[in-house]
Amino acid sequence: MKKLFVEETVNKIGQEVELYGWVDSKRDHKKIIFIDLRDRTGIVQVVGGEAFKDISQEDVVYIKGIVKKRPEKLVNPKIKTGTIEIEAKEVKILNKTKPLPLPVNTDGYEIDEEVRLKYRYLDLRRPRMYKNLALRSKFIDLIRQYLFKQGFLEIETPILSETTPEGARDFIVPSRLQPGKFYALPQSPQQYKQLLMVAGIERYFQIARCFRDEDPRADRAYGEFTQLDLEMSFVNREDVMKLIEEMIIDVYKKLNIPIKQIPFPVFTYKEALEKFGADKFDLRTEEEKKQNIQAFAWVIDFPFFEKTPEGGWTFTHNPFSAPKPEFMDDLLNKRNIENILTTQYDLVCNGYEVGGGSIRNHRPEALKAVFEIMGLSEEEINKKFGHMIEALGYGAPPHGGIAPGIDRLLTCITDEKNLREVIAMPMTSGGKTAIMNAPSEVDEKKLKELGIKIR
Numbered sequence: 198m199k200k201l202f203v204e205e206t207v208n209k210i211g212q213e214v215e216l217y218g219w220v221d222s223k224r225d226h227k228k229i230i231f232i233d234l235r236d237r238t239g240i241v242q243v244v245g246g247e248a249f250k251d252i253s254q255e256d257v258v259y260i261k262g263i264v265k266k267r268p269e270k271l272v273n274p275k276i277k278t279g280t281i282e283i284e285a286k287e288v289k290i291l292n293k294t295k296p297l298p299l300p301v302n303t304d305g306y307e308i309d310e311e312v313r314l315k316y317r318y319l320d321l322r323r324p325r326m327y328k329n330l331a332l333r334s335k336f337i338d339l340i341r342q343y344l345f346k347q348g349f350l351e352i353e354t355p356i357l358s359e360t361t362p363e364g365a366r367d368f369i370v371p372s373r374l375q376p377g378k379f380y381a382l383p384q385s386p387q388q389y390k391q392l393l394m395v396a397g398i399e400r401y402f403q404i405a406r407c408f409r410d411e412d413p414r415a416d417r418a419y420g421e422f423t424q425l426d427l428e429m430s431f432v433n434r435e436d437v438m439k440l441i442e443e444m445i446i447d448v449y450k451k452l453n454i455p456i457k458q459i460p461f462p463v464f465t466y467k468e469a470l471e472k473f474g475a476d477k478f479d480l481r482t483e484e485e486k487k488q489n490i491q492a493f494a495w496v497i498d499f500p501f502f503e504k505t506p507e508g509g510w511t512f513t514h515n516p517f518s519a520p521k522p523e524f525m526d527d528l529l530n531k532r533n534i535e536n537i538l539t540t541q542y543d544l545v546c547n548g549y550e551v552g553g554g555s556i557r558n559h560r561p562e563a564l565k566a567v568f569e570i571m572g573l574s575e576e577e578i579n580k581k582f583g584h585m586i587e588a589l590g591y592g593a594p595p596h597g598g599i600a601p602g603i604d605r606l607l608t609c610i611t612d613e614k615n616l617r618e619v620i621a622m623p624m625t626s627g628g629k630t631a632i633m634n635a636p637s638e639v640d641e642k643k644l645k646e647l648g649i650k651i652r
């Protein structure tokens with residue numbers, strides 16, 4: 198196993214070291230040849246002679262050498278290892294590369310996205326991308342640490358599942374065992390996490406993958422995204438908001454990311470519309486934008502229902518939400534519908550909605566009333582949500598939750614313009630997978646097995 202990373206060489210002056218990595222660049226001065234050796238921690242200059250002749254950029258090499266302090270005037274303050282260089286004693290090419298189809302030592306913004314994603318395994322070699330992935334890993338680690346300390350359990354929920362309405366189209370997967378039937382990939386774990394509350398788990402979270410077939414948009418990741426999905430029992434709206442706010446403050450402090458205002462300001466939906474003309478807004482000054490300060494805010498008191506184009510009612514955020522307590526009677530009696538406010542809370546950061554959640558209807562008759570207001574028949578309600586209504590009938594605790602978007606939060610933190618910059622293998626904006634060629638055709642035999650005919 199490789200024992201030493203490039204950045205650690207600065208502390209090894211006078212010692213013999215063994216290094217493994219890629220050739221970031223090569224400068225051939227005939228008698229002496231310099232290479233910059235790169236690994237995930239940075240680059241270090243290596244000095245060699247004849248033996249470096251056959252090495253080219255992006256070859257994978259092993260180098261044994263002595264760490265030498267550089268003379269004062271040759272110090273390179275731009276790199277972490279700029280005070281030293283390696284005098285090579287032995288070099289082995291472990292793998293010779295073909296010429297790369299794209300440069301990997303620029304920041305990459307200048308390269309066409311289709312090309313970057315086709316060769317994502319090369320694109321990720323650029324230090325900027327490594328930095329984003331390392332930050333993502335640390336961010337999730339700190340979230341986990343915080344939630345475990347608060348007594349949460351991390352629990353996985355099914356991916357092959359039934360539809361959970363979050364306002365998008367489902368991705369569906371045909372069943373071979375039951376031809377003509379389909380699974381849906383979850384738009385969120387909403388129903389499962391509520392069922393975990395019925396199960397008495399009390400505090401659940403998951404770094405959850407969600408699948409939504411939405412029309413591609415520049416500022417969205419098409420197809421799938423990751424959210425911190427969380428649910429708690431015996432809480433009110435303020436409890437969930439406080440937990441998430443304190444988690445964010447803790448995690449951001451550990452990552453040295455400045456937050457504009459603590460506690461996060463809270464606006465009602467009505468106030469937000471009056472003040473900003475929208476329910477997502479950027480509270481930062483131009484100067485704060487330059488410093489990449491994170492400006493969080495909450496938006497609460499949204500209307501529960503809105504009119505459909507056909508003149509009926511649909512939910513604005515989440516059909517499983519409870520109304521604010523003072524509107525429970527109206528909900529149960531299906532009156533005053535346009536004025537019912539939901540317990541929904543949205544978290545906003547730097548102009549984006551970065552998460553949302555609510556207190557749920559834990560009494561079956563209240564959940565049923567939501568679907569009745571939406572015009573679903575008794576039969577449809579039973580077919581689609583009978584399991585939820587039944588489960589709530591078996592002593593479901595009061596509960597609520599939230600789901601901040603991991604990709605979106607990281608885009609704000611890194612000040613990247615596109616979600617794809619913080620996702621290892623995102624799809625193209627047109628819905629094609631990175632590197633691999635999905636969606637793709639399926640051969641006739643497989644289709645037959647599934648009982649499917651392409652029209």
Ligand code: ASP
Pocket residue numbers: 363384385386387427515553554555598599600
């Ligand atoms: N299920 C919601 C979503 O995915 C979040 C929540 O209400 O907890 O957006």
